[in-house]
Amino acid sequence: MxxxxxxxxxxxxxxxxxxxxxxxxxxxxxxxxxxxxxxxxxxxxxxxxxxxxxxxxxxxxxxxxxxxxxxxxxxxxxxxxxxxxxxxxxxxxxxxxxxxxxxxxxxxxxxxxxxxxxxxxxxxxxxxxxxxxxxxxxxxxxxxxxxxxxxxxxxxxxxxxxxxxxxxxxxxxxxxxxxxxxKGIRRFHVVKKLSPCNCGIAIKSLKGGIRPNMVPDKCETVIVTKDTENIVKAVKEFADKKGYNMKAEIVNDNVVLHLFGVGAHGSMPELGKNAVMQTFDFLGTVAKGSCPLADYINFFNKYIGFETEGTSLGIACEDEPSGKLSLNVGVAEINEEMANLWIDIRYPVTMKGEKIMDTLSKKFGECGAKIERVEADEPxxxxxxxxxxxxxxxxxxxxxxxxxxxxxxxxxxxxxxxxxxxxxxxxxxxxxxxxxxxxxxxxxxxxxxxxxxxxxxxxxxxx
The missing domain is CATH 3.40.630.10 (Zn peptidases)
Incomplete structure (x- = not known):
């Protein structure tokens, strides 16, 4: 032939x-x-x-x-x-x-x-x-x-x-x-209602990512603060310390933070640099004290951060045919009333998606957040x-x-x-x-x- x-x-x-x-x-x-x-x-x-x-x-x-x-x-x-x-x-x-x-x-x-x-x-x-x-x-x-x-x-x-x-x-x-x-897939929103904060800043808007199955390569945040000059200075110092591609400017008495990461497919988040989580990393240094916003940011920094296997959340697992679980924070949107992250998880073919989601639901509840709009794709x-x-x-x-x-x-x-x-x-x-x-x-x-x-x-x- x-x-x-x-x-x-x-x-x-x-x-x-x-x-x-x-x-x-x-x-x-x-x-x-x-x-x-x-x-x-x-x-x-x-x-x-x-x-x-x-x-x-x-x-x-x-x-x-x-x-x-x-x-x-x-x-x-x-x-x-x-x-x-x-x-x-x-x-x-x-x-x-x-x-x-x-x-x-x-x-x-x-x-x-x-x-x-x-x-x-x-x-x-x-x-x-x-x-x-x-x-x-x-x-x-x-x-x-x-x-x-x-x-x-x-x-x-x-x-x-x-x-x-x-x-x-x-x-x-x-x-x-x-x-x-x-692997099986679960995509879902982690949502928390916010109220006026006393942590030194407020988030007028935070937007990062365009699809849950993509590692976000940029994130823009408008920060409301009485201390704009020091926040801008803190951004520069943090960028120098961490090696992040980030910059800040003062616009209409607010600080606008631009952070640029590296995109990758959501099934291999370890190959990218997540701009949303890098933004959270910085915000955790300027959101002082305890309030709904600071608690939300600090929770995700502690239990996700730059982990891509769900270890700190208690869901890490793997099997012979398909390997390890992966986790990607793909989209983020925060304003003064609501915090919303869209997460993409890929789990091994021999594991149960329902069990993983039950664990996550309990864990996210610790910071007052709840899971909404779950999309399920079986292995x-x-x-x-x-x-x-x-x-x-x-x-x-x-x-x-x-x-x-x-x-x-x-x-x-x-x-x-x-x-x-x-x-x-x-x-x-x-x-x-x-x-x-x-x-x-x-x-x-x-x-x-x-x-x-x-x-x-x-x-x-x-x-």
């Missing part, structure tokens, strides 16, 4: 198609008719379906615009490739335009090149190779274009109500060689001897020449949203994980290799 040769012949077409979808900004926005997650997401879905139709595939778009897919082959059962066309916000500090899809040094730069637009288009071209070579299959193949993976995957709730489940498949929303264990686990794991690792080993081994991650790939799906690529071992980070890119060579691996994988699952 000449899959690889055929994909090499389509290289320019594959690169161009990837650029076309990356150039459309598809962060979630206000919904409208036929575009439930905003115009940008809707246009990207339409573009992906247009590309699929031009490649000769049958296409379908859900009547309300929640999802679409391209199909090839016959049969009652189908193999699925599940990718998403929505992206997280671009953030700052890009060296190339985040929606320019520009090529520099053999890399396509842009939000979504790696997560998930580029590899989903690569899978589509892998299926195109099978189609053009007229390779017979026993099952239908469906490349699904999702639209809401980054902010809840609610489009897949619609999909699962309307569509039959696939018999097997994968999502290019993870890493190679293969992800067979994905996913495919044993290493399962057929799907064996097939995908076989293809990976044959195509890369490197032995493939399954391993666990912090959870949250798209595989959890559809039965019988496993996380497979697109990031190769030793390559940087740039999901949700500035200057996201995919190497063109890796894009092509993904298409080759996915072509062989689709064939093995559907032959």
């Amino acid at each position: 000449e899959f690889n040769k055929k994909i090499d012949e389509m290289k320019e077409e594959l690169v161009k198609a990837t650029q076309e979808v990356v150039k459309i900004k598809s962060t979630q926005d206000d919904g409208k008719a036929g575009m439930p997650f905003g115009e940008g997401v809707g246009k990207t879905l339409d573009k992906a379906l247009e590309i699929a139709a031009d490649l000769g595939f049958d296409t379908y778009k859900e009547e309300d615009g929640y999802y679409g897919y391209a199909e090839y082959g016959e049969g009652k059962d189908y193999v699925a490739v599940l990718g998403h066309m929505d992206v997280v916000p671009e953030g700052d500090n890009w060296i190339h335009p985040p929606y320019g899809a520009e090529i520099h040094e053999g890399k396509i730069f842009g939000r979504g090149t790696l997560d998930d637009k580029g590899p989903t288009i690569a899978a589509l071209f892998g299926l195109k190779a099978i189609k053009d070579l007229k390779i017979p299959l026993s099952k239908k193949v469906r490349v699904i274009f999702g639209t809401n993976e980054e902010t809840g995957s609610s489009e897949m709730h619609v999909y699962n109500k309307k569509e039959k489940a696939p018999v097997s498949g994968f999502t290019p929303d993870a890493m190679y060689p293969l992800i067979n264990a994905e 996913l686990y495919f044993p290493e001897d399962s057929k799907l794991v064996k097939v995908l690792l076989k293809v990976y080993t044959e195509q890369t020449g490197k032995e493939g081994k399954a391993y666990g991650i912090g959870g949250g790939t798209y595989a959890k949203e559809l039965p019988n799906i496993i996380g497979f690529g697109p990031i190769f071992p030793g390559k940087p994980d740039l999901d949700h980070q500035a200057n996201e890119y995919i190497e063109i060579e890796d894009l092509i290799m993904n298409a080759k691996i996915y072509a062989h994988t689709i064939y093995e699952l559907a032959k």
Whole structure:
């Protein structure tokens, strides 16, 4: 079978198609008719379906615009490739335009090149190779274009109500060689009502972070105080002592504190520098005495601080398939009446999320805070001897020449949203994980290799 040769012949077409979808900004926005997650997401879905139709595939778009897919082959059962066309916000500090899809040094730069637009288009071209070579299959193949993976995957709730489940498949929303264990997730708000304080300061506003599954890279705080000059001085001294990237200015008799950290994916918070918790670290030095605000800040400094495994909260745990629990304070919003943190926890596949939440509820109650708006995502686990794991690792080993081994991650790939799906690529071992980070890119060579691996994988699952 000449899959690889055929994909090499389509290289320019594959690169161009990837650029076309990356150039459309598809962060979630206000919904409208036929575009439930905003115009940008809707246009990207339409573009992906247009590309699929031009490649000769049958296409379908859900009547309300929640999802679409391209199909090839016959049969009652189908193999699925599940990718998403929505992206997280671009953030700052890009060296190339985040929606320019520009090529520099053999890399396509842009939000979504790696997560998930580029590899989903690569899978589509892998299926195109099978189609053009007229390779017979026993099952239908469906490349699904999702639209809401980054902010809840609610489009897949619609999909699962309307569509039959696939018999097997994968999502290019993870890493190679293969992800067979994905931690459970709990996202929730920790809320406390505040009252006038006598701790020397008041927080008029504190805002940091944009998504719970991202380590916040900046936080801005407006501090009300009668001692503005000394607070500004304290900021400089604290920055020098700690090495934090922070600065303060006096605006309308208030101190405005700007703190800049380093973003990272919420499943690996240890790779970032949390701007919210660095801000709390400073505020703990200027909020004197005991009051609702100071108690809240001091509690989080004591029991979370810069820990990312939940040790001081009493929830640290780990297992063999998926590793240690992780904890990320992803979003913070405080004013003079309310303190609200949005926390993202990823827990091992053999642990119980309910038990962890019970422990946290009791712990947060010690500072008068309570947990609200819990979002639950259960663990996913495919044993290493399962057929799907064996097939995908076989293809990976044959195509890369490197032995493939399954391993666990912090959870949250798209595989959890559809039965019988496993996380497979697109990031190769030793390559940087740039999901949700500035200057996201995919190497063109890796894009092509993904298409080759996915072509062989689709064939093995559907032959």
